[in-house]
Amino acid sequence: GEDVEQSLFLSVREGDSSVINCTYTDSSSTYLYWYKQEPGAGLQLLTYIFSNMDMKQDQRLTVLLNKKDKHLSLRIADTQTGDSAIYFCAEGDLSGTYKYIFGTGTRLKVLA
């Protein structure tokens, strides 16, 4: 069935790089997304990658996609305390079911 898995927690020191990993199962995904949820707020799109791409860089964010292994990662360079949040990986099928499946979320804690 459809499933998106992430580790639950990650703790890093300010200034270090953070890498959040995700595995998904649906090979028909059109886009893969990273959403950020700050305390008391809804989710906001952080970045996305089209399923035929391997990598996407956007300022401090680097997304790597390994389609063969169905593995997605988000690297945050020079992590700041403001990056502390829950990060959700999601897959979307925009050509068929239009369903979006989210992972359990990874809680990132940045230590000063």
Added chain:
Amino acid sequence: DSGVTQTPKHLITATGQRVTLRCSPRSGDLSVYWYQQSLDQGLQFLIQYYNGEERAKGNILERFSAQQFPDLHSELNLSSLELGDSALYFCASSVEQGVGTGELFFGEGSRLTVL
């Protein structure tokens, strides 16, 4: 501000009761999605509507139902509430299906506490 409005923000009720959560999507968005976020299960997809019609169903219990009205706002009805229904319920909207990157815009959620 995502442009998606959810009411109420907080709701406390008793087991066995029924509640209605409301969502107004972003202006122009035809698709509405409902998700349940609980501590131990992450973000679970419940149901999706597109322009008034149900399009996809996820892990939605039979005690729950939803609809999307002609003005595109949506309501999620939760009945015979149980303690385990306590969660944060999110609504999200998106533009027409198949257009753009499919970004979902989330409301701030309705926190339901069942006592």
